[in-house]
Amino acid sequence: MSRPTEVTVSSIAIPQLCLVALVGASGSGKSTFAAHQFGRFEVVSSDFCRGLVADDENDQTVSADAFDVLHYIAGKRLAGGRLTVVDATNVQREARRQIVEQALAHDVLPIAIVLDVPESVCLERNRDRPDRDFGPHVVRRQRDQLRRSLRGLAKEGFRQVHVLRSVEEIESVTVVRERLYNDRRDEHGPFDVIGDVHGCRSELEALLDRLGYAVVRDDAGHAVDAVHPEGRRAIFLGDLVDRGPDSPGVLRLAMGMTAAGHALAVPGNHEHKLIRALSGKQVKIGHGLAETLEQLEQQPREFRDAALRWCRDLVSHLVLDDGQLVVAHAGLKEAYHGRASGRVRAFALYGDTTGETDEFGLPVRYPWANDYRGRAMVLYGHTPTPEPEWVNNTMCLDTGCVFGGHLTALRYPEREVVQVPAEQVWYEPVKPLTPAASVPSRGGDDLDLTDVLGRRVVETAHHGRVSVRAENAAGALEVMSRFALHPRWLPYLPPTMAPVATSPLPDLLEHPAEAFAAYAADGVEQVVCEEKHMGSRAVVLVCRDHETATRRFGAPAGETGAVYTRTGRSFFSSGLTAALLDGVRAAVDTAGLWDELGTGWLLLDAELLPWSAKAESLLRGQYASVAAAARSALPAAVTELTRAASRGLDVSALLDRTTARSDNAAAFTDAYRRYVWPVDGLDGVQLAPFQLLASEGATWHDRPHLWHLGLADRLVAADPVLFRPTRRLEVTPSSASSVAAGVEWWTQLTGSGGEGMVVKPAANLVRGRKGLVQPGLKVRGREYLRIIYGPDYTLPANLDRLKDRGLGHKRSLALREYALGLESLERLARAEPLWRVHEPVFAVLALESEPVDPRL
Amino acid sequence: MLLTLTSTASHASDLGYLLHKHPERVQSFELSVGVAHVFYPEATDERCTVALLLEVDPVELVRGRRFGGDALSLAQYVNDRPYAASSMLSVALGRVFGSALKARCDARPELVGVPLPLEVHVPALPSRGGADVVAGLFEPLGWSVDAEVRPLDPELPAWGDSRYVDVTLRGTLPLDHALSHLYVLLPVLDGAKHYWVSSDEVDKLIRSGGSWLQGHPERDAIVKRYLAHKRGFVADALARLAELDEAADSADSADEVVDETEEVDPPAAVPLVTLRRAAVVEQLRAAGAQRVVDLGCGEGALLRELLADASFTEIVGADVAPRVLEKAADRLRLDRMGDRQRSRITLLQSSVTYRDDRLAGFDAVVLMEVVEHVDPERLPDLERSVFGHARPRTVVVTTPNIEYNVLFPGMSEGALRHQDHRFEWTRAEFAGWAERVAAAHGYTVAHAPVGEPHPDAGPPTQLATFTRTEVPREAHAAPTASARPEVPPSRRSRPIADWSDGGTAA
Numbered sequence A: 001m002s003r004p005t006e007v008t009v010s011s012i013a014i015p016q017l018c019l020v021a022l023v024g025a026s027g028s029g030k031s032t033f034a035a036h037q038f039g040r041f042e043v044v045s046s047d048f049c050r051g052l053v054a055d056d057e058n059d060q061t062v063s064a065d066a067f068d069v070l071h072y073i074a075g076k077r078l079a080g081g082r083l084t085v086v087d088a089t090n091v092q093r094e095a096r097r098q099i100v101e102q103a104l105a106h107d108v109l110p111i112a113i114v115l116d117v118p119e120s121v122c123l124e125r126n127r128d129r130p131d132r133d134f135g136p137h138v139v140r141r142q143r144d145q146l147r148r149s150l151r152g153l154a155k156e157g158f159r160q161v162h163v164l165r166s167v168e169e170i171e172s173v174t175v176v177r178e179r180l181y182n183d184r185r186d187e188h189g190p191f192d193v194i195g196d197v198h199g200c201r202s203e204l205e206a207l208l209d210r211l212g213y214a215v216v217r218d219d220a221g222h223a224v225d226a227v228h229p230e231g232r233r234a235i236f237l238g239d240l241v242d243r244g245p246d247s248p249g250v251l252r253l254a255m256g257m258t259a260a261g262h263a264l265a266v267p268g269n270h271e272h273k274l275i276r277a278l279s280g281k282q283v284k285i286g287h288g289l290a291e292t293l294e295q296l297e298q299q300p301r302e303f304r305d306a307a308l309r310w311c312r313d314l315v316s317h318l319v320l321d322d323g324q325l326v327v328a329h330a331g332l333k334e335a336y337h338g339r340a341s342g343r344v345r346a347f348a349l350y351g352d353t354t355g356e357t358d359e360f361g362l363p364v365r366y367p368w369a370n371d372y373r374g375r376a377m378v379l380y381g382h383t384p385t386p387e388p389e390w391v392n393n394t395m396c397l398d399t400g401c402v403f404g405g406h407l408t409a410l411r412y413p414e415r416e417v418v419q420v421p422a423e424q425v426w427y428e429p430v431k432p433l434t435p436a437a438s439v440p441s442r443g444g445d446d447l448d449l450t451d452v453l454g455r456r457v458v459e460t461a462h463h464g465r466v467s468v469r470a471e472n473a474a475g476a477l478e479v480m481s482r483f484a485l486h487p488r489w490l491p492y493l494p495p496t497m498a499p500v501a502t503s504p505l506p507d508l509l510e511h512p513a514e515a516f517a518a519y520a521a522d523g524v525e526q527v528v529c530e531e532k533h534m535g536s537r538a539v540v541l542v543c544r545d546h547e548t549a550t551r552r553f554g555a556p557a558g559e560t561g562a563v564y565t566r567t568g569r570s571f572f573s574s575g576l577t578a579a580l581l582d583g584v585r586a587a588v589d590t591a592g593l594w595d596e597l598g599t600g601w602l603l604l605d606a607e608l609l610p611w612s613a614k615a616e617s618l619l620r621g622q623y624a625s626v627a628a629a630a631r632s633a634l635p636a637a638v639t640e641l642t643r644a645a646s647r648g649l650d651v652s653a654l655l656d657r658t659t660a661r662s663d664n665a666a667a668f669t670d671a672y673r674r675y676v677w678p679v680d681g682l683d684g685v686q687l688a689p690f691q692l693l694a695s696e697g698a699t700w701h702d703r704p705h706l707w708h709l710g711l712a713d714r715l716v717a718a719d720p721v722l723f724r725p726t727r728r729l730e731v732t733p734s735s736a737s738s739v740a741a742g743v744e745w746w747t748q749l750t751g752s753g754g755e756g757m758v759v760k761p762a763a764n765l766v767r768g769r770k771g772l773v774q775p776g777l778k779v780r781g782r783e784y785l786r787i788i789y790g791p792d793y794t795l796p797a798n799l800d801r802l803k804d805r806g807l808g809h810k811r812s813l814a815l816r817e818y819a820l821g822l823e824s825l826e827r828l829a830r831a832e833p834l835w836r837v838h839e840p841v842f843a844v845l846a847l848e849s850e851p852v853d854p855r856l
Numbered sequence B: 001m002l003l004t005l006t007s008t009a010s011h012a013s014d015l016g017y018l019l020h021k022h023p024e025r026v027q028s029f030e031l032s033v034g035v036a037h038v039f040y041p042e043a044t045d046e047r048c049t050v051a052l053l054l055e056v057d058p059v060e061l062v063r064g065r066r067f068g069g070d071a072l073s074l075a076q077y078v079n080d081r082p083y084a085a086s087s088m089l090s091v092a093l094g095r096v097f098g099s100a101l102k103a104r105c106d107a108r109p110e111l112v113g114v115p116l117p118l119e120v121h122v123p124a125l126p127s128r129g130g131a132d133v134v135a136g137l138f139e140p141l142g143w144s145v146d147a148e149v150r151p152l153d154p155e156l157p158a159w160g161d162s163r164y165v166d167v168t169l170r171g172t173l174p175l176d177h178a179l180s181h182l183y184v185l186l187p188v189l190d191g192a193k194h195y196w197v198s199s200d201e202v203d204k205l206i207r208s209g210g211s212w213l214q215g216h217p218e219r220d221a222i223v224k225r226y227l228a229h230k231r232g233f234v235a236d237a238l239a240r241l242a243e244l245d246e247a248a249d250s251a252d253s254a255d256e257v258v259d260e261t262e263e264v265d266p267p268a269a270v271p272l273v274t275l276r277r278a279a280v281v282e283q284l285r286a287a288g289a290q291r292v293v294d295l296g297c298g299e300g301a302l303l304r305e306l307l308a309d310a311s312f313t314e315i316v317g318a319d320v321a322p323r324v325l326e327k328a329a330d331r332l333r334l335d336r337m338g339d340r341q342r343s344r345i346t347l348l349q350s351s352v353t354y355r356d357d358r359l360a361g362f363d364a365v366v367l368m369e370v371v372e373h374v375d376p377e378r379l380p381d382l383e384r385s386v387f388g389h390a391r392p393r394t395v396v397v398t399t400p401n402i403e404y405n406v407l408f409p410g411m412s413e414g415a416l417r418h419q420d421h422r423f424e425w426t427r428a429e430f431a432g433w434a435e436r437v438a439a440a441h442g443y444t445v446a447h448a449p450v451g452e453p454h455p456d457a458g459p460p461t462q463l464a465t466f467t468r469t470e471v472p473r474e475a476h477a478a479p480t481a482s483a484r485p486e487v488p489p490s491r492r493s494r495p496i497a498d499w500s501d502g503g504t505a506a
Helices: A030-037 A046-054 A060-079 A093-105 A119-127 A136-150 A167-172 A201-210 A247-259 A269-278 A289-297 A301-313 A342-350 A470-482 A512-521 A546-553 A574-591 A593-597 A611-646 A652-673 A705-718 A736-751 A796-802 A808-829 A834-847 B012-019 B058-063 B087-096 B130-141 B175-190 B200-213 B219-226 B231-244 B250-258 B272-286 B301-307 B322-331 B376-390 B402-407 B427-441
Strands: A011-015 A018-023 A043-045 A084-087 A109-115 A160-164 A174-178 A191-194 A214-217 A223-227 A233-236 A263-265 A317-320 A325-328 A353-357 A363-365 A377-380 A394-396 A406-412 A416-421 A456-460 A464-468 A527-531 A536-543 A561-564 A601-609 A686-695 A728-731 A756-761 A777-780 B002-007 B027-031 B034-043 B048-055 B116-126 B144-151 B161-173 B291-295 B314-319 B345-349 B364-368 B394-400 B443-450 B461-468
Touching: A011 A018, A011 A109, A011 A160, A018 A030, A018 A093, A030 A043, A030 A084, A030 A109, A043 A046, A043 A060, A046 A060, A046 A084, A060 A084, A060 A093, A093 A109, A119 A136, A201 A214, A201 A223, A201 A247, A201 A406, A201 A416, A223 A247, A247 A263, A247 A289, A247 A301, A269 A289, A269 A301, A269 A342, A289 A301, A377 A406, A456 A808, A456 A834, A464 A470, A464 A808, A464 A834, A470 A834, A470 B322, A512 A527, A512 A736, A512 A756, A512 A777, A527 A705, A527 A736, A536 A546, A536 A574, A536 A611, A536 A686, A546 A601, A561 A574, A574 A593, A574 A705, A601 A611, A611 A652, A611 B002, A611 B034, A611 B048, A611 B116, A611 B144, A611 B161, A652 B048, A686 A705, A686 A808, A705 A728, A728 A736, A736 A756, A796 B058, A808 A834, B002 B012, B002 B175, B012 B034, B012 B048, B012 B175, B027 B087, B034 B087, B048 B087, B087 B175, B116 B175, B130 B144, B130 B161, B130 B175, B161 B175, B175 B200, B175 B219, B200 B219, B272 B301, B272 B364, B272 B394, B272 B443, B272 B461, B291 B301, B301 B314, B314 B322, B322 B345, B364 B376, B376 B427, B394 B402, B427 B443, B427 B461
Parallel strands: A011 A174, A018 A084, A018 A109, A043 A084, A109 A160, A191 A233, A233 A263, A325 A377, A377 A394, B291 B314, B291 B364, B314 B345, B364 B394
Antiparallel strands: A191 A406, A214 A223, A317 A325, A353 A363, A406 A416, A456 A464, A527 A728, A527 A756, A536 A561, A536 A601, A601 A686, A756 A777, B002 B048, B002 B116, B027 B034, B034 B048, B116 B161, B144 B161, B394 B461, B443 B461
16 A cells, blocks of 8 residues: 655656546646646546536536536546546545546556645636636635545555645656556567466476476476576466475476566465465465465475565466467456456456355356457466366366366467376365366357447458448348357358459340459459359358367257358258268268368358259249249230231331240240259259368468369269269460450350359469459359349340449458458367357348349 | 230220220320330221230339339349239229220210120239139129139149239120229239339229229228238228218228238137237236346237336347337337336347347246247257346246147148247147256246147147246356446445555566
């Protein structure tokens, strides 16, 4: 606790993040001081807030409302981690109580700076300001209140109290800001973060050895330091002591390493208790403390004193590596990172307890990591678990070494777990070890509504920030909740694809020439034309076995993957899906891809045929229905017009047009019929994979498309009934002959009833001068477009108008969705928590509800 | 789209006078709905046929602003409007043959009102309900109906019939009657209108159908479909039709039409939906619940009843569909509610797939006819969200009893009561689910029937009330940071154990 200090030096130091209360009578110069020492927005003044609510900075009748506003603003700033200064007289205890409370509510330090100038100065200043028409008794009263308050400020909860006694002092002093003890953002590692040691010195030495450290010993043979040849440093997560055989030995090593700059450490609850015991406080001796005290008893007094000092100086949590890593013994929720308060410290030492105790008499811990949504990795110990596992970018490294488990370290930033087994059970556990996450579901799989609802901005690695409007998110929530598969099975939704620029040719809407020209303009040297299958876009997630599905995706019994549509719906019932996945799995087995790619699961981008398997109701209800109406109405009209013509009436133009429309109706009928073939269960269903999206630890958008198609060919070879090949042709956009061959290929393909083709940069993901290049352009066939634009779209009068179509929005959407898709794949491959993978997936679905012409 | 009308009266070509269209000319009219062509494929004294061919611009249908009516049926280029005889043809009929429709013939007034032997051919008439509906509408008006349903696709016979009927009507009627029948009944058969229904429509209907509609056995259905289900207009039109006949039962008949129930109800005096709501409210009262969440509140029928009982102090209606919530707000008239009443109710979008802290800490959660809309694979999510996370003291669940379905008239075997139902449970299945969920989450469960139980099949709706017995084992519902107020009202500043932690670096 600090006492009020008389400032004699020319500077006062305050924490970088704190809530500063200026205290002083009216006219003591607070606002001037604040303006000199703090930023324009850092200072929130009560006078200004009076002005905000009542147009008058001196209207005392609105003080209550003005302070509401003031605290609201201050609260928002503090929540954002910004230093804030309250410029008000603050001479009354009640006013200061609110400030202290607000600081604690945001876990920042309340600081008081008192401007204690003579009454005469205040009175004189107020006289010069005609708007301050209150009498001298007001200033006098404020001065009295201030004087009476001064002594008690520290007791009121202010963690620093700085008193400036004269005008000269106020004018000459400088406020400097110092970083918090927990702020070690300038430390970038690499680190080896070590879980609860509990006096297991021998295992600790073994672990350090395995991590590559050379243990340094003193003359007596005690380990006193450990040095890594590459300059790596250890971080101890606390609970070095108690229960185990050699707590002093562990302390000695850790103290030596920290002193030599080879390690950092945070305290655990056991150190906390040890401090109290060594300081002579009343402590209940339990949980292995007795052993430690006994062991320390045999050490020289100097060592005990040094150990006490060392433990006492430990800071309860550290924020490292530009804020990307946070370490604390029991973990720390995001709102507490880099903050300082009693409850932050309590959380860091003891975790988030519910206040209840379980059947073993141990405190019930709230699984805070399940809710964790922060960007920083949090490493912690405290709760023994059999296996370290990632829960929302957090990991508990206490694997119960002292109870006969393992001593565990995590290499940072490599995220590699390194373990040594316990030499023996040193201490019998009170209760058996259980996994960190709540059983039966994986804790990190819980998605929160706040993960998806409202306006959202998703950071993508390839296309910057992509934003999603609130109303689109609301619509996507309905689709995702009512029709889609569980998000665990939807690590990716395919992006929309832009069509090629509109063709200038008289009879066509789309033609390959524009695709080749577009890629030539983007500097793409080689493209691949891929046949556009006459089916539905399908994503296939297949696991090698049920164990992988459960471990990696939290699959319920019987599920080993999913086959789903562009909006995340399952194509088939669970039984048929399982059978289809069996077929896919068998083909992957035969092709030998599991081992070749080093993975237990694959995510494939594919087309599922026939279209009627998914879209029969659309085909029947819309396409066939319209054709039936046309086939009924138009021939009758032709008949009547012919009769009229035979009477000599001039209906020739109308008759010609109606005859052409009747032919179009027939062509339209032919066009949709190609998409219908009978399917019985899975008989007749085919998959045409064309890209491997992701596998364990890897995404594949940097592999050329021919590599992907080569993989697909191997699946086709393994099972030519279930899999269907994708025809392809490489084209060099800068070569006229190659382009001509590409055009001919498309003409043949679509002339014989094919849907069209997709042109992609052969290298796969390509960046141009203006960022991402379109990952593909679709060039659809003339007859296929009839079922998109209607039977009569080819009539010149219609086609001319249809050619006037805006593609800009569609292209921009295609790129944004592409980047979101890549983002979800990369997060999946990095094994990030489900909510992180789900975020861009949900965003794709939300973007799909943006109003864009669905025919593009 | 095409319509032909043939007269076989003596001096058949007098039809030209009645229609104000010369049999030897081909005329075209630019109309809002397209270009209408009128020509006579034959015109002799024995037989005279006029053809009305309407060319609809398919591009304009999608891109133009004037067809903003029924977005779903018109937003596609692949659209039956250019072919099917619909409200657009009706509009063309009204414009092109306007005087004939109004029974005016200045040149030959003596022809007006004379019944003629007529034959009307509409090759592609959309009819929801098939040929029978066409007969049901036209036969009472003196037509003999020859209606052939067209197949959806002759090469795919398994797909069955299309909704288009090739219709020939024969009858001896005055021409203006015939036209007025077509004018009103074409859009009625189609059921989709190409423009927004406005109150003018009521006037049009009265004008065109006033003389024959009141006595038509399908009157209510015609009015309802002509006015495209706009309830207010329906009541208005029926009342005015009744006035024309000076009938006294206008109010009653209007009510009948307005009363719509969305699902099959048992032949009971009180509709099942009403019984269900009453049963849920009764369970909530018995449980002493004051703060209640209606999860899957739909358009707010239950919310309305909860609002009517002051013992429910805080009511939350949650649904996953934003449009449904808007409707609920509309139906509950939230914007006109007094402050005190308004403060009792909140509507919010939520989803059982995602945890929602806003739903935690209430006395009761109601899942009325909700679980059967969730895929069985997703039910565990619902269980965790409601019983694990929201964790109210009481949960009331209602769901259909599939065993009872056989007792509903007209329900085919194995059918479910609503097309979005993912399943319906037997009593044993529901009991098994309830038992398991209750055991897993520390609840007890009690069952109650809703509706008159059948001795074998049981009640039409089953209801289970879950009561929490344990405090959460894993503290699922602990308040979160976001729920905490900015400045807690009564937080004592407490001494901080370790000063070094909070201080600044030396």
